[in-house]
Amino acid sequence: MSAYDSVLVCVTRQKACERLIRAAAELKKKNGALYVIHVTKEKWNFVDNAKDGEAMEYLFSLSKSYGAELTILNSNKIPETISQFAEHYQAQLIVVGESPDNSANSFNKRLSELLGDSKTEIMTIPGSCAT
Numbered sequence: 001m002s003a004y005d006s007v008l009v010c011v012t013r014q015k016a017c018e019r020l021i022r023a024a025a026e027l028k029k030k031n032g033a034l035y036v037i038h039v040t041k042e043k044w045n046f047v048d049n050a051k052d053g054e055a056m057e058y059l060f061s062l063s064k065s066y067g068a069e070l071t072i073l074n075s076n077k078i079p080e081t082i083s084q085f086a087e088h089y090q091a092q093l094i095v096v097g098e099s100p101d102n103s104a105n106s107f108n109k110r111l112s113e114l115l116g117d118s119k120t121e122i123m124t125i126p127g128s129c130a131t
Contacts, residue, residue: 008091034068083114
């Protein structure tokens with residue numbers, strides 16, 4: 001299995017996303033960088049929702065425990081935002097979760113198109129946490 005210098009994990013507000021962060025941490029080199037990103041629609045506000053706020057606090061603590069930075073960005077262009085973030089931080093691997101309705105396939109295809117000729121790989125981790 002390859003080890004990467006820079007790994008980006010795409011998460012949702014679900015606590016089940018821990019498995020994605022753990023998998024990504026195992027794929028990065030010992031001194032590599034690990035980034036966790038959550039892109040929300042522009043109208044979303046977790047401050048007014050205790051359950052969402054609790055989930056984000058959990059993801060923040062979890063990310064920190066793996067030595068990762070959690071970044072929350074607001075955008076209606078989610079694949080484009082992730083692609084730009086990956087390019088900026090020179091991510092060699094983007095880890096995403098498998099969606100129950102296979103919508104991740106179109107997401108991955110769009111993300112792959114946006115990454116173009118970059119050498120960034122996309123890895124989908126099976127299970128219950130979608131991008």
